[in-house]
Amino acid sequence: MKNKIAIIPFGDHLAGHFAALNKAWLKKYFEVEALDEKMLGNPKLHYIDKGGFIFFATFNDEIAGTVALLKVTDTIFELSKMAVEEKYHGKNIGNIMMEFCLAEAKKMTLEKVILYSNTTLLAAIHLYEKYGFKAVTDFTSEYKRANIKMELEII
Structure with missing residues (x-):
């Protein structure tokens, strides 16, 4: 089947893809x-x-993107390290990864999913808002690049 997108779980053999996708994204917009x-x-x-x-999102069985859910508490996870390889932009992979993660959050009966981003990333902010994430006004982050925190109530 042509242009098949699938979501697969982490395996040790994929750790290099996780690092490479995220470092490429970070170097393009900010710094590692x-x-x-x-x-x-x-x-x-x-x-x-x-x-x-x-x-990981695969496109025709090639690694095309990645996303993580970082455990903050038993009921709050952070959407973290979402990146799509540039040659796969425009193929709906970000939306598919987001929908998959939010479905997982519902299965886990989480209270909320949070994320940290930067307001200069207009496409990313639009994606988060499209799925119902709202900006939080008072927050701190360990990342210098993070100037916005957003959260989505799941329950």
Whole structure:
């Protein structure tokens, strides 16, 4: 089947794709911060082993994008490290990954999903708003680039 998009779970053999996709995105728009290096250098330790999840979007069986759900508490997860390889932009992959993550959040009966972003990323902010995320006014972030926090009530 042509132009088939699928979502697959993290496996150790995919850790390099997780790092490469996110570093390419970060270098294009911002910079790779020390916390990024740490988390991307060992995603299994920083996401999976702490109760979170990493997913990949494939396009015709090639890795095209990635997204993570980072456990904050038992009922709050952070949508984290979403990136789509540039050659796959415009193929609805961001929407598909978002819908998949929100369906997972509902299955897990989470209270909310949060995310941190930057208001210069108009397409990303539009995507988050399209799915119901709302800006939070009072927040702090460990990332220098984050100037907006958004959240979506699930329950």
